[in-house]
Amino acid sequence: MAGKFLVSLTNAKNDPDKATVGFVVANAAVASGQETVVFLNVEGAYLASKGYANDIHEEGFAPLKQLMDQFVEAGGTLWVCSPCFKKRGLDEEKLVEGAVIVGGAKLVEFLSQGAASITY
Template structure:
């Protein structure tokens, strides 16, 4: 079971949609900056973003920071990156392939986190 958090962002797209990736990490980091706990859940095709260095080159330009920089700042400040285990299985992403700082979660965990959060943002 994953801990509850104040803010939950869910991301569904891979690098084919850099705008959504950037906004997801930007908003999750902003939640941390405002003193909230925050988690970003990678679901559907976003599970490919759980692989190390997958955000390299994702940069939509000013006023936004590059996605890899946002990820590092988010994790460093205590943000959780969570990865849907069923989505990983469906997309053929093995546990050994994902960033060791990330946590694999179940559908039950997703529901519990979203229902227990003070706020959420779904980027679908």
């Protein structure tokens, strides 16, 4: 039985190193068979907008957009904090592939099922 793993990502262009490492870890988790969710919240909510991550590329890592695409293609789940998304005036019509806007109840439900969690 696969375990559950959550990466809470609170950063984007404000700290591209943390945003990138968050997706590196998420990709490792999904590749190891974990049911993996990346929760984009606070500044991380910006990553849910098409085109936003295109120019984020930390030295020593693959480009963030590539890491995000790999995560979704590998079966990872991408959740976006609803109030965080709305607060930043982002457009639901411009969500990246695989992103779903969720409320806190969905996150609590996943965590209550025994998911390990890490925050970047």
